[in-house]
Amino acid sequence: MSLLDTARNALNAGGRNGLASTERRDPIGLAVAGLNRLAGTDLLDRFGIRKQTEETVYRVTSAGFKTLGATSRVFARAGKATKGARPATAATSTGVFDLTPSEDDQMLVDVVTELADEVVRPAAADADTACEAQAEVLEATVELGLPILGLPEKVGGISEERTAMAGTLVHEALAKGDMGLAVAALAPGAVATAIGLFGTDEQQQTYLPAFTEPAGDTGVPAAALALTEPRVLFDPRTPQTTARREGDGFVLDGVKSMVPRGADAELFVVGAMLDGTPALFLVESGTEGITIESEPSMGVRAASLSRLHLDGVRVGAIALLGDPDGTSYAETLRLSRLAWCALSVGTAQAVLDYVTPYVKEREAFGEPIAHRQSVAFMVANIAIELQAMRLVTYKAAGRVAAGKDATREIGLAHRICTEKGMQIGLDGVQLLGGHGFVKEHPVERWYRDLRAIGVMEGGVLV
Amino acid sequence: MINLEAPKKFQPLVGQAHQVAMNMLRPISRRYDEGEHEYPKELDMLAAMIDGLSDSGQAQGAGASGVGEKTEAEKRKDAEAEKSGKGGTRNGSNLASVLSIMEMCWGDVGLLLSMPRQGLGNSAISSVANAEQLERFDGVWAGMAITEPEVGSDSARIRTTATKDGDEYVINGEKIYVTSGDRADHIVVWATLDKEQGRAAIKSFVVPKGTPGMEVERLEHKLGIRASDTAAIRFTDCRVPAENLLGSPDIDTKQGFAGAMATFDNTRPLVASMAVGCARAALDLTRELLTDAGVDIDYDAPTYSLSAAAARFIAMEADWEGAYLLTLQSAWMADNKQPNSMQASMAKAKAGRVGSDITLGCVELCGSVGYSEHDLLEKWARDSKILDIFEGTQQIQQLIVARRVLGLTSAELK
Numbered sequence: 001m002s003l004l005d006t007a008r009n010a011l012n013a014g015g016r017n018g019l020a021s022t023e024r025r026d027p028i029g030l031a032v033a034g035l036n037r038l039a040g041t042d043l044l045d046r047f048g049i050r051k052q053t054e055e056t057v058y059r060v061t062s063a064g065f066k067t068l069g070a071t072s073r074v075f076a077r078a079g080k081a082t083k084g085a086r087p088a089t090a091a092t093s094t095g096v097f098d099l100t101p102s103e104d105d106q107m108l109v110d111v112v113t114e115l116a117d118e119v120v121r122p123a124a125a126d127a128d129t130a131c132e133a134q135a136e137v138l139e140a141t142v143e144l145g146l147p148i149l150g151l152p153e154k155v156g157g158i159s160e161e162r163t164a165m166a167g168t169l170v171h172e173a174l175a176k177g178d179m180g181l182a183v184a185a186l187a188p189g190a191v192a193t194a195i196g197l198f199g200t201d202e203q204q205q206t207y208l209p210a211f212t213e214p215a216g217d218t219g220v221p222a223a224a225l226a227l228t229e230p231r232v233l234f235d236p237r238t239p240q241t242t243a244r245r246e247g248d249g250f251v252l253d254g255v256k257s258m259v260p261r262g263a264d265a266e267l268f269v270v271g272a273m274l275d276g277t278p279a280l281f282l283v284e285s286g287t288e289g290i291t292i293e294s295e296p297s298m299g300v301r302a303a304s305l306s307r308l309h310l311d312g313v314r315v316g317a318i319a320l321l322g323d324p325d326g327t328s329y330a331e332t333l334r335l336s337r338l339a340w341c342a343l344s345v346g347t348a349q350a351v352l353d354y355v356t357p358y359v360k361e362r363e364a365f366g367e368p369i370a371h372r373q374s375v376a377f378m379v380a381n382i383a384i385e386l387q388a389m390r391l392v393t394y395k396a397a398g399r400v401a402a403g404k405d406a407t408r409e410i411g412l413a414h415r416i417c418t419e420k421g422m423q424i425g426l427d428g429v430q431l432l433g434g435h436g437f438v439k440e441h442p443v444e445r446w447y448r449d450l451r452a453i454g455v456m457e458g459g460v461l462v
Numbered sequence: 463m464i465n466l467e468a469p470k471k472f473q474p475l476v477g478q479a480h481q482v483a484m485n486m487l488r489p490i491s492r493r494y495d496e497g498e499h500e501y502p503k504e505l506d507m508l509a510a511m512i513d514g515l516s517d518s519g520q521a522q523g524a525g526a527s528g529v530g531e532k533t534e535a536e537k538r539k540d541a542e543a544e545k546s547g548k549g550g551t552r553n554g555s556n557l558a559s560v561l562s563i564m565e566m567c568w569g570d571v572g573l574l575l576s577m578p579r580q581g582l583g584n585s586a587i588s589s590v591a592n593a594e595q596l597e598r599f600d601g602v603w604a605g606m607a608i609t610e611p612e613v614g615s616d617s618a619r620i621r622t623t624a625t626k627d628g629d630e631y632v633i634n635g636e637k638i639y640v641t642s643g644d645r646a647d648h649i650v651v652w653a654t655l656d657k658e659q660g661r662a663a664i665k666s667f668v669v670p671k672g673t674p675g676m677e678v679e680r681l682e683h684k685l686g687i688r689a690s691d692t693a694a695i696r697f698t699d700c701r702v703p704a705e706n707l708l709g710s711p712d713i714d715t716k717q718g719f720a721g722a723m724a725t726f727d728n729t730r731p732l733v734a735s736m737a738v739g740c741a742r743a744a745l746d747l748t749r750e751l752l753t754d755a756g757v758d759i760d761y762d763a764p765t766y767s768l769s770a771a772a773a774r775f776i777a778m779e780a781d782w783e784g785a786y787l788l789t790l791q792s793a794w795m796a797d798n799k800q801p802n803s804m805q806a807s808m809a810k811a812k813a814g815r816v817g818s819d820i821t822l823g824c825v826e827l828c829g830s831v832g833y834s835e836h837d838l839l840e841k842w843a844r845d846s847k848i849l850d851i852f853e854g855t856q857q858i859q860q861l862i863v864a865r866r867v868l869g870l871t872s873a874e875l876k
Binding site: 094095096097098099100101102105165233234235236237330333334352356359360368370371373376377379380381383384385387388389391392394395397398399402407408409410411412413415416418419454 | 463464465466467468469470471550551553557761762763764765766767776777779780781783784785787788790791794805808811812857860861863864865867868869870874875876
């Protein structure tokens, strides 16, 4: 490197540390940068000048820690490459406008709500800090059968009919406890549901038994639907991850981002371009060429978000999930967005339920702040927009359950939940003032979590 | 089972209203916007037609009065359903009303408000009147007189008085913003029996047109809904029979304002549906104009890979969908006898504000085509504003919702 280049690099601060590439150092900046480098060397530590931090904490919570994919169990091949079982659409639709959940759905909501209140919420803050869901929380959701909620009875699931509405209600109820833990708990179900919706007989018989009847003490596998990529203006309909045909199978290359529980996942459903059309691929975690990189993010941290690197990953013919014409992929995208909408409704409800008593108890100028219109109207608007989010989401879910096209409704739900959900998170913190900014109260977590809506593609599915 | 599609059984009703809106209201929409205070004579025929349809049981509440007491037939049906133990969920007259009003206001809000025999006063009568009064005032066209020059949202403080004199009440005061105040043949007027006793003393009285002492002073010139006449009415020693007092004449301080306010519980979903209908007119036309201009409104695309126009359109439509469903929710709750005061206010707050956002946004999106009187977008952007004001402003709705959510009284949250 020439002296000139060295000098130029010293002046250019941009391109790192969140600085735009146009940033330049002036003489004072150069001096400050030098001091900072000195302060950062281990020289200080070697002389015992500074306390050591524990490296383990750093590794868990910091981005960029890399590992191989988890060693997956053996998914024994079974069945034929013919069309698999499909859930029936809800045939009981009576054409009556109705806001009452079915009895089954209500029972489900009640149980999940209890779990959310008693198990999920108390675990949420620790899971957020550790970037990991507690094993006992995940076990409790498995016990309720949440991973197989989206599967039809024929392949070992719970219901005969398409359970998009039940799924929506469950995502909402669980996210009222905590969004991060909800994503961690529901991620395996996203993969199972996708296989139930689009899988061949062979794919269903090969992969679903691990979810429906896990052998011995192995438990239900962690699994993840990986659709997002780490790219600005990412359009999930044109992923840069590619699948190339080779022999009977495919070779996958690319990077997926925001993959829940990536390091533990034994099975991925990966979105990749095949012959110019986006498609879904089943990838077992032990396959050569897979690396998992930790990707702790602003929120949804309990879901152990990760990047999935695919480097010449070879998979067999069994890997291609659903129609290669892009329809299964498009459907998956929509159903995933619907699931995120439901999550946002649950978390926004948590915000409303939290700020309501708070503003009535907190006093300023001699009376509860709730007695002021500027505060009370914020709460009213949270309630109004939350209910609008919920109804738009339910309408979309109802259409999916009835087998109707829901492209428009899901698009609208996604829009309103992205926008109003974030506003509710923002107002939640604002209503608590300084107390909203510190971790003593959960509203700052909900603020971070609600920013996920509109950013996340995949991960969850109804 | 949760299903938020519009009820199948009302499809014919909605279809009918849509055809009426398209073929009777739209063709005269601009004309009566320009000819403010001119009587839309076409509506007489329309009203007659709707009466005919109502008699044959094919239409319900095409005007502003739609929600209220159930018909005898409906009550019988309810009773039977309860007896047989299969009550289930009902899609009744409240849902039918909001759905048909949406369609009519997709046609023209001002004309809907001018529908003969479908005034807001009719809604008050059907909400508050006793059986005898319901029968006596059947078929009248009643305007509603609440607002006074010094009293708007704070309707508990109205100054118009009603003094008992023998078997008559003598009414004195000035009312403004009376929709159809000149055209209606009856006026339902709010007056206080005793200023000292506050809300509980406020009662509503039916005053037939031509009663000595009731005089229309002027008609307002307005920003929008110009097809609908808005009157200022003065009452000077205006005498009405005591039996024209709607509901109970007793001043029940415990019940307070509830009686009179019941009218608003019923009319808020209706006004919300007006805003929803008007906004949909703007969205429908704007969608086509944008599509013709080459804008792709793609619901699958991430917001920021859409054109700004398409992104704005989808954001407005998402808000619209929320307002629409909140409105249906409040009507559905009324149909199923669930208290819906908060949800009715939620619907009106959301629909009122997005009604303005959307109609104004559509004008902006369509540029001079939207702004010009060559088309109707600019008119809808003017018409929609009143819907965030009358029958309880945006701020009043927020106040109602806030009190309910927070469990605060009107003394605590002023």
